[in-house]
Amino acid sequence: MGRIVASSFRPAWWLPGPHLQTVWPSLARRRPELPLMRRRIELADGDFIDLALGAGGGPRVLVIHGLEGDLQSHYAGTLLQVLAQAGYCPVFMHLRGCSGEPNRLARSYHSGASEDLHEVLTHLAHDPAGPPLAAIGFSLGANLLLKYLGERGGHPAGDPRAPLLGAGIAVSAPFVLRDAMLRLDQGASRIYRTYLVDRLKLAFRSKFATLPCPLSIDIAAIHGFNEFDDQVTAPLCGFTGVFDYYSRASCRGYLPAISTPTLIIHARDDPFMFPATVPFEHELGPGITLELSAHGGHVGFVAGSRPWRPEYWLEGRIIGFLRDLQPST
Numbered sequence: 001m002g003r004i005v006a007s008s009f010r011p012a013w014w015l016p017g018p019h020l021q022t023v024w025p026s027l028a029r030r031r032p033e034l035p036l037m038r039r040r041i042e043l044a045d046g047d048f049i050d051l052a053l054g055a056g057g058g059p060r061v062l063v064i065h066g067l068e069g070d071l072q073s074h075y076a077g078t079l080l081q082v083l084a085q086a087g088y089c090p091v092f093m094h095l096r097g098c099s100g101e102p103n104r105l106a107r108s109y110h111s112g113a114s115e116d117l118h119e120v121l122t123h124l125a126h127d128p129a130g131p132p133l134a135a136i137g138f139s140l141g142a143n144l145l146l147k148y149l150g151e152r153g154g155h156p157a158g159d160p161r162a163p164l165l166g167a168g169i170a171v172s173a174p175f176v177l178r179d180a181m182l183r184l185d186q187g188a189s190r191i192y193r194t195y196l197v198d199r200l201k202l203a204f205r206s207k208f209a210t211l212p213c214p215l216s217i218d219i220a221a222i223h224g225f226n227e228f229d230d231q232v233t234a235p236l237c238g239f240t241g242v243f244d245y246y247s248r249a250s251c252r253g254y255l256p257a258i259s260t261p262t263l264i265i266h267a268r269d270d271p272f273m274f275p276a277t278v279p280f281e282h283e284l285g286p287g288i289t290l291e292l293s294a295h296g297g298h299v300g301f302v303a304g305s306r307p308w309r310p311e312y313w314l315e316g317r318i319i320g321f322l323r324d325l326q327p328s329t
Contacts, residue, residue: 002284007291268293278292
């Protein structure tokens with residue numbers, strides 16, 4: 001069985017509440033310019049996934065973004081920069097259709113597409129550097145990573161069914177997708193729902209402007225995740241409906257099987273989820289440490305005593321966990 005521990009994170013006094021913690025980094029954080037190389041992974045179904053590779057010869061660390069994320073997400077470029085400065089070789093994985101070019105197939109990415117992650121890791125494992133030391137997933141990417149680790153948990157290294165990763169870090173994972181859908185329909189969290197659903201609709205229109213659309217729907221009439229996932233995600237990605245998608249793709253049911261060293265970072269006040277969505281200790285596989293804080297919002301975790309010098313606690317915690325994996329370095 002895994003364990004639940006209290007986080008060392010203490011929120012900045014000038015960013016009280018979950019919404020300021022969530023929104024501040026997106027609005028205030030500068031995105032660095034990084035020298036990244038692009039690599040395209042051709043998938044078995046004829047589609048592709050693009051990677052962005054950082055410089056450096058250290059252990060590789062894969063970073064997976066969240067819903068409608070990319071290299072401009074507030075946590076992306078800065079984390080790649082910190083990883084490189086710490087001696088790691090960062091690899092950023094764009095999910096299908098998120099690299100600035102629509103993907104080829106009618107289906108796109110979704111919260112449970114662990115087979116895509118496995119294909120990417122298989123390609124990386126055949127490189128001279130071997131498989132990544134670890135993968136870091138944010139939000140949707142965290143759910144995807146935890147599902148992958150759970151699906152392949154319990155198999156020893158060298159077994160083709162084992163995870164092609166040394167460790168995992170999951171930040172603000174939506175453990176139960178139906179809970180996330182319901183939570184985002186409540187109160188101020190509807191702001192995030194509107195923003196994200198509008199982004200999804202825009203991506204849908206852009207993609208099917210040049211590709212025949214297999215669906216007969218009025219995309220403009222969709223206003224929430226339940227509708228979008230029922231009318232778009234589920235039929236395009238092989239699910240029988242929204243609740244089939246939510247039940248099969250949610251990572252919470254896969255947690256007991258995770259034996260890979262895995263750090264889950266989560267805030268109880270995450271405005272994308274209910275406090276009750278957090279799993280109990282007995283649901284955690286033997287590899288999991290769930291680090292809970294009372295505050296932090298959704299992929300926020302901003303500390304510091306001065307507004308002009310914020311401290312992005314997540315990055316230091318991630319580097320600390322990676323260092324612990326290599327105590328001799």
